[in-house]
Amino acid sequence: MKEHIQQLLEQTVTLLKEREIIPADAAPRVQVDRTRDKSHGDLATNLAMMLAKPAKKNPRELAQAIIDTLPASELVSKVEIAGPGFINFFLDSGWLGKQVEKIATDQSRANVAALAQPQTIVTDYSAPNVAKEMAVHHIRSTVIGDAVTRTLEFLGHKVIRANHIGDWGTQFGMLIAYLEKMENESASDMDLSDLEAFYREAKKHYDDDESFAERARNYVVKLQGGDEYCRTMWSKLVDITMAQNQAIYDRLGVSLSNDDIMGESLYNPLLPEIVSDLTEKGLAVEDDGAKVVFLDEFKGKDGNAMGVIIQKRDGGFLYTTTDIAAAKYRVDNFDADRILYFIDSRQAQHLQQAWLIARKAGYLPQTTSTEHCAFGMMLGKDGKPFKTRSGGTVKLADLLEEAHQRAVKLIGDKNPDLLGDELETIASTVAMASVKYSDLNKNRTTDYVFDWDNMLTFEGNTAPYMLYAFSRIQSIFRKAGVSADALTGEVVIDAEKEEALAQKLVQFNDAVLSVSAKGAPHLMCTYLYELAGAFMSFYEACPINKDDVAEATKASRLRLCAATANTLKVGLSLLGINTLERM
């Protein structure tokens, strides 16, 4: 919608340049904003004020020239000058009605077209560690990354999910040695359901038992050398861990699978050649026995160029080297246009350094953008890192189970008729939706305060509010005895709340585009919340299944309902949230 007005204005700028009303070298960024106040129309531009100075004209005068030159459009019913030189656009209600009809007809896309020029985009998210259970802090990367991934895919981009799991490092010698010990001691299949305990015990043996520790160190060397036995044991650890993580992905509704695993080990074989290449190019130098890249762009504690170690004195590599390799790999193998990293904000400097080195080495071309979609830590209501009562790490599986139990109780209390499977199904959808939404809803790169009461009271700006709006619409269709996809009536925008709802509906496309441009799903949350709110107001003000409602009005309003339902369903699906027919 905005784009269309933008195009009209761009044409106008060209025409005005030809007529020498504005200088030929002016290159204004044509900006179209939604207005806050109805009296200012529906969309506005500040173009005249931006061009007033270069054109040496009074802004209002120039605004008039723009309006006089503006090509006619079916979208716009009226254009006005306001205030110091704003140009206000009023959308045509006939056009709005036609748009709503298209949205109502399109269940799968709500009238959002795929992009004509799709890109190849790598999304790096989730990244759990092998031999550890997913903890609560993994939820942010996983849920936010998945929502953006779904949105990019929806727009037609080729998206490559990269689950950068922690499957490499010196700790694997210890883990393999302990796995071996367990297998030797119990004839039956090992039970690794409690990975935390497994890791803890392995560490304990490593610290207390010298012969165990020696075997562990030996296994590290053998594993890195490609020893078949160690490789098999390592592979078991990865499989067991990822099977458990997959159960969490499935429960949460995260679109990752085993096919998306691209762990640290994938890049390990590339590291030696990267170090030698960086050395040959003069980027890396030996310093105190280690291979170091000095970056003038970053200052160290002594005020000189900061040194980033890419290879340790003992020959081992560090995660900066892995991230350089990962960037290179994604360019070489996928020809990525964008690489989005959904990683904790504390990694910002590290990522900047890795990318800078990759750029200097020519691994990352100018045409590939690397974007850190950063987020803060999860805090408890007390403002301290979110922990269990005893101070331990909260397991993600436990958090999801608690959300489910809370949802069962709340829904059961609210709706005592619901029992058994139906209650469980509704509670499950509501619980996962609530957990995800409360995370997705916030833009903050700073920390996020996790609060059960805010997400599961089911009031206000929450997932249940939107699920409720959706199920209310389904209820209207049941009551009317019609199927949403069989509606044919013409949409006529008449009442104030109808217009407000229609206005919101046609903004969906803008919301999808902004999420994809910024990697920020909260923009979708904000949009859907406003849409659900507009629907609730419409619902109160505009009766449908009532005796005194004219047939044509009823048909029109039913299609507004269908358009809203489609938009909510598609929008929520882009966030990875399922809808409910009843709740």
Add this chain to the structure above:
RNA sequence: GCGCCCGUAGCUCAGUUGGAUAGAGCAGCUGCCUUCUAAGCAGCUGGUCGCAGGUUCGAAUCCUGCCGGGUGCGCCA
């Protein structure tokens, strides 16, 4: 010491790469269910946008300096 992020209502947060009178939800207070799901709607109350300067037609937004919080800075990842 240097770098990055942040500071908006009692609380949780928006604020569209400078726009019109800074917005929601929760909490508090008023109304609205024999009528499509009241998990809702309509409304009221609540702000020195951390502080001080600067840039301009216009600043929560950009610049500078302070104050306060978070986080990172050579052999973990």
